[in-house]
Amino acid sequence: MTDPGDRCYDEAVPLHKVRPRSAAPAEKQKITASVFEQLVSFVVNGHWAVGQRIPAERDLCAQLGIARTSLREALKALELMGMVESRVGDGTFVCPRSKFLARPLQWAFAGTNQEHMQEVIEARIFLETSLAGLAAERATREEVQRIGAAVDSMREDVTAARPCGDSEMAFHQAIADAAHNNVLTSAMHLLLNQMRTWIYREMRPASGRFKRHEAIYRAIAAKDADTARMQTWQHGVETVSAIAEFLDRGSDPPRKRGTA
Amino acid sequence: MTDPGDRCYDEAVPLHKVRPRSAAPAEKQKITASVFEQLVSFVVNGHWAVGQRIPAERDLCAQLGIARTSLREALKALELMGMVESRVGDGTFVCPRSKFLARPLQWAFAGTNQEHMQEVIEARIFLETSLAGLAAERATREEVQRIGAAVDSMREDVTAARPCGDSEMAFHQAIADAAHNNVLTSAMHLLLNQMRTWIYREMRPASGRFKRHEAIYRAIAAKDADTARMQTWQHGVETVSAIAEFLDRGSDPPRKRGTA
DNA sequence: ACGTATTTGTTCGTATGTATC
DNA sequence: GGATACATACGAACAAATACG
Numbered sequence: 206m207t208d209p210g211d212r213c214y215d216e217a218v219p220l221h222k223v224r225p226r227s228a229a230p231a232e233k234q235k236i237t238a239s240v241f242e243q244l245v246s247f248v249v250n251g252h253w254a255v256g257q258r259i260p261a262e263r264d265l266c267a268q269l270g271i272a273r274t275s276l277r278e279a280l281k282a283l284e285l286m287g288m289v290e291s292r293v294g295d296g297t298f299v300c301p302r303s304k305f306l307a308r309p310l311q312w313a314f315a316g317t318n319q320e321h322m323q324e325v326i327e328a329r330i331f332l333e334t335s336l337a338g339l340a341a342e343r344a345t346r347e348e349v350q351r352i353g354a355a356v357d358s359m360r361e362d363v364t365a366a367r368p369c370g371d372s373e374m375a376f377h378q379a380i381a382d383a384a385h386n387n388v389l390t391s392a393m394h395l396l397l398n399q400m401r402t403w404i405y406r407e408m409r410p411a412s413g414r415f416k417r418h419e420a421i422y423r424a425i426a427a428k429d430a431d432t433a434r435m436q437t438w439q440h441g442v443e444t445v446s447a448i449a450e451f452l453d454r455g456s457d458p459p460r461k462r463g464t465a
Numbered sequence: 466m467t468d469p470g471d472r473c474y475d476e477a478v479p480l481h482k483v484r485p486r487s488a489a490p491a492e493k494q495k496i497t498a499s500v501f502e503q504l505v506s507f508v509v510n511g512h513w514a515v516g517q518r519i520p521a522e523r524d525l526c527a528q529l530g531i532a533r534t535s536l537r538e539a540l541k542a543l544e545l546m547g548m549v550e551s552r553v554g555d556g557t558f559v560c561p562r563s564k565f566l567a568r569p570l571q572w573a574f575a576g577t578n579q580e581h582m583q584e585v586i587e588a589r590i591f592l593e594t595s596l597a598g599l600a601a602e603r604a605t606r607e608e609v610q611r612i613g614a615a616v617d618s619m620r621e622d623v624t625a626a627r628p629c630g631d632s633e634m635a636f637h638q639a640i641a642d643a644a645h646n647n648v649l650t651s652a653m654h655l656l657l658n659q660m661r662t663w664i665y666r667e668m669r670p671a672s673g674r675f676k677r678h679e680a681i682y683r684a685i686a687a688k689d690a691d692t693a694r695m696q697t698w699q700h701g702v703e704t705v706s707a708i709a710e711f712l713d714r715g716s717d718p719p720r721k722r723g724t725a
Numbered sequence: 726a727c728g729t730a731t732t733t734g735t736t737c738g739t740a741t742g743t744a745t746c
Numbered sequence: 747g748g749a750t751a752c753a754t755a756c757g758a759a760c761a762a763a764t765a766c767g
Contacts, residue, residue, distance in 0.1 A: 235753095235754075236755075237541055237755095261731080261732060261733085262732075263732085263733095271755090271756090272756045272757065273757080275754090275755065277538060277733090277734095278537060278538050279541075279545070281497055281538040282541060282542035282545045285497075285498065285539070285542045286542070286546060291732090292732085292733075292763085292764075293733045293734065293762065293763040294730095294732050294762080294763045294764025294765065295733080295763085295765070296731090296732065296733080297732090297733080303581060303584065306581055306582075306659070309566060309656060309659050310588060310655065310656060312502070312505045312506075312509060312655060313649075313651040313654075313655055314648060314652065315505070315506065321510075321647060324646045324647055324648040324649070325648055327599075327646055327648075327649070328646065328649050331591065331649070332591075335591035386584045386588065388585055388587070388588040389584070389587070389591070392652075495733095495734070496734080496735075497734085497735090521752065522753070523751095523752085531736090532737070533736085534735070534736065534737085535735065535736080537754095551752090551753065551754095552743090552744080552752085553742070553752065553753040553754065554742080554744030554750095554751070555744060555751090555753085556751090556752065556753085557752095557753085
């Protein structure tokens with residue numbers, strides 16, 4: 206590929222410092238905002254294709270005639286909403302749409318602390334229930350196999366009395382993938398990571414709970430969405446009580462922040 | 466009001482350079498990103514109230530222990546997506562939730578095809594179904610009344626042949642509040658804003674669809690969670706087909722970019 | 726395997742314009 | 747008008763991570 210995105214801003218020039226005050230009530234376009242809109246338009250109208258690398262920061266701000274700080278503020282906004290991704294020493298690349306669309310849902314789940322843990326767990330139950338239902342309707346043969354493989358892996362862990370955190374993660378991940386909805390899946394992913402940092406460290410694989418996973422797998426394999434949902438729901442409820450019991454039993458490992 | 470939002474980050478300090486797990490593949494959190502998440506959570510979960518003035522940039526970066534530039538990149542991102550508004554010589558203020566994501570989403574949908582959008586809609590259906598179920602179980606008398614009031618307001622709009630976008634928003638908002646789960650509620654809010662462009666644009670208040678809202682209300686008032694869920698689900702499905710029909714009828718705005 | 730060049734990440738200093746009191 | 751508080755903008759510098767020869 207030859208110098209991608211090199212003719213997009215030929216005449217992109219000043220435009221910051223338009224009409225400060227004449228007759229209109231200002232509404233001055235701030236430089237970052239105008240640059241931001243410009244960058245967004247490059248992305249959405251396909252001028253910068255998905256996966257493509259955009260010019261380096263220093264090149265861009267030179268061609269736009271602005272300082273690097275100003276460009277970075279706009280560029281960073283694009284990155285934070287998931288339109289582009291920057292890698293040090295490599296460059297900045299345009300993200301697929303799903304990343305962008307999934308972002309807002311993640312914001313709602315991110316930044317929640319211990320106080321909201323109960324609510325996060327509740328959210329997770331609903332999410333997983335939904336995902337299991339979708340997976341039952343949409344999973345391909347390969348995806349069903351992956352879920353089954355995760356269950357097998359869990360079984361091995363359980364019989365070996367090992368902690369099965371990783372294989373359980375793989376199990377939920379496989380179901381999420383099979384649901385074919387990036388928005389929900391990425392939210393799930395974030396929730397899983399978040400919960401892992403809270404509690405996952407010590408959960409015993411209790412064989413009783415493991416039966417539930419097998420039931421979920423069978424329901425998905427049989428394309429029985431209702432059963433998949435119901436079993437996942439029960440799984441979530443049981444997880445909640447397991448966690449509650451675990452926490453009550455005098456752990457309280459992290460610490461509650463007493464903010465308001 | 467005395468110094469609003471001044472006790473939110475007493476010990477909010479390090480967090481950028483966290484060690485998630487010893488064996489985990491790093492997943493290094495960039496400083497701007499973590500600050501951004503923190504700020505978003507302050508805004509989304511209401512720690513900073515709407516209209517409230519947030520601390521000055523210099524104060525904030527001092528309390529967060531980061532440089533001004535880094536804070537500005539995160540803060541500017543919030544402003545560009547309509548969560549806060551900065552006025553020179555005055556300060557930075559939290560915007561009403563309805564403005565969240567208002568601007569950038571108009572762009573997004575220009576470059577997003579229907580299949581991608583389908584995922585957001587789907588996510589919203591699941592969220593609202595969950596919320597309706599919770600609302601049926603948890604709504605207080607006052608909250609039920611608020612939902613009923615929103616339905617009445619919708620009825621007036623429908624009979625007056627007015628667009629009922631606002632009252633429909635209020636309806637969904639009232640249900641979300643009654644569910645008593647802030648995480649799910651803010652998730653729905655962000656998703657709703659993400660779709661706002663479609664909903665608002667042209668959706669006719671079709672009286673057939675309105676019946677569904679009444680049914681949802683009755684189910685919640687009767688504390689019948691199953692019916693509430695089912696009706697909300699149907700409501701979502703109908704919304705999807707309405708949107709699909711609307712989109713099929715010759716929109717297909719820009720073009721499809723087949724960028725592998 | 727090593728070193729250099731490239732690219733983003735982060736910080737500081739400073740000047741300017743604007744709104745409030 | 748003056749003083750103060752605040753956001754806006756620019757530039758320079760160094761750090762860190764990655765790519766490439």
